[in-house]
Amino acid sequence: VATYTAVVGALCKEGKIQEVSDLISKMEKEGVVLDVVFYSSWICGYLREGMLTEAFQKHRVMTENGIKPDCVSYTILIDGFCKEGNVEKAVGFLQEMKEDGLNPNLVTYTAIMRGFCKIGKVEEAFEVFRKIEELGFRADEVTYATLIDGLCRKGNLDCVFQLLEEMEDKGINAGFVTYNTVINGLCKVGKTSQADEISKGIVADNFSYSTLIHGYIVERNIVGMLETKRRLEEAGVCVD
RNA sequence: GGAGUUGA
Numbered sequence: 001v002a003t004y005t006a007v008v009g010a011l012c013k014e015g016k017i018q019e020v021s022d023l024i025s026k027m028e029k030e031g032v033v034l035d036v037v038f039y040s041s042w043i044c045g046y047l048r049e050g051m052l053t054e055a056f057q058k059h060r061v062m063t064e065n066g067i068k069p070d071c072v073s074y075t076i077l078i079d080g081f082c083k084e085g086n087v088e089k090a091v092g093f094l095q096e097m098k099e100d101g102l103n104p105n106l107v108t109y110t111a112i113m114r115g116f117c118k119i120g121k122v123e124e125a126f127e128v129f130r131k132i133e134e135l136g137f138r139a140d141e142v143t144y145a146t147l148i149d150g151l152c153r154k155g156n157l158d159c160v161f162q163l164l165e166e167m168e169d170k171g172i173n174a175g176f177v178t179y180n181t182v183i184n185g186l187c188k189v190g191k192t193s194q195a196d197e198i199s200k201g202i203v204a205d206n207f208s209y210s211t212l213i214h215g216y217i218v219e220r221n222i223v224g225m226l227e228t229k230r231r232l233e234e235a236g237v238c239v240d
Numbered sequence: 241g242g243a244g245u246u247g248a
Contacts, residue, residue, distance in 0.1 A: 005241035040242040075243045082244090110244045145245040152246095180246040187247090211247045240248090 001027075005038045012045025020045070036062065040073040047080030052089075055080055069100065075108040082115025090115050106137045110146055117150025125150050141167070145178040152185025160185060180207045187215030192224060206232075206239045 004027055011019050020042055027034065039062040046055035059077060063069060074097040081090040090112060094104060109132045116125035129147055132139055144167050151159045160182060167174050179202045186195035192215035199208050209232040216224035232239060 002241040007241090009242070035241095037242050042242090044242065070242095072243050077243095079244060105243095107244045112244095114244070140244095142245045147245090149245065177246050182246090184246060207247050209247090214248060 001032055001035050001038055004032065005041050008038065008041045008045065012041065012048060015049065017042075017045045017049060034062075034065075034067070036067050036070050036073055039067065040076050043073065044076050044080075047076065047083070050084060052081060052084060052086065069097070069102075071097070071102050071105060071108065074102060075104070075111060078108060079111035079114075082111050082118065085115070085119050087112070087115040087119055087121075106132065106140065106143065109135075109137070110143045113143070114146045114150070117146065117153070120154065122150050122154050122156065139172075141172055141175060141178060144172065144174070145181050148178060149181045149185075152181060152188070155185075155189055157185060157189070157191075176203060176205050176208065180205070180211060183208055184211050187211055187218075190215075190219060192216050192219055192221065196224065196228070204232075204235065204237070206237050209235075209237060210239055 004023060007023060008020055011017060011023070024034070039058060043055045043058050046052075046058065055077065059069065059073070074093055078090045078093050081087070081093070094108065094112060097104060109128055113125045113128040116122070116128060125147060129139065129143070132143065144163055148160050148163055151157070151163070164174060164182070179198060183195040183199055186192065186198070192212060195215060196212055199212060202208075209228060212228045213225055216222075216228060
């Protein structure tokens with residue numbers, strides 16, 4: 001099954017989810033039994049394509065076949081529904097997994113948080129964030145970056161800088177994804193120069209530079225554009 | 241062998 005699961009993962013990444021059915025018939029002929037990890041990988045593929053109904057249907061088929069969902073399979077479902085902005089359903093799954101006696105973990109809650117951010121409910125996202133800490137999980141960089149991104153999209157930059165400080169206090173390293181999130185947030189509100197300053201204090205990647213250049217283009221700041229172009233060439237970063 | 245964060 002492990003081998004087949006790896007194949008499913010690869011097929012799904014290439015958008016060839018249709019071919020999974022053939023794979024399953026082959027497995028059945030060989031007497032290979034599907035397990036929860038196999039289904040998760042398959043469901044994940046449907047969610048990537050935004051096919052929520054199909055994903056949920058496979059989840060149901062799985063349970064009907066007596067295969068118990070686990071924490072990861074629920075989290076995959078929750079994340080998929082959150083990404084589409086269907087947080088109500090995601091929260092429903094969260095409830096369901098608790099009823100099944102499963103404990104949501106940091107990844108699960110981060111996915112929920114992201115769902116609230118996605119639909120612009122930053123207050124609710126913050127509540128989830130507090131709950132994470134209440135439950136004794138240590139919020140990691142991904143959790144912070146997710147919340148920071150949500151705040152950036154709301155234009156609440158004060159809060160963003162507060163969280164960055166909090167990360168530092170807790171010894172959580174803010175990597176380039178986190179900084180790029182902040183850089184993007186600043187560029188979006190027309191503060192590209194401030195974003196630029198931040199980028200000078202970190203190891204910027206092609207995301208950072210292209211975000212800055214885009215910000216300068218929007219601001220029609222030709223000097224900024226050229227200067228950023230010079231910096232990225234100097235840094236030897238390839239932009240795609 | 242499966243899950244969470246950033247740009248155009």
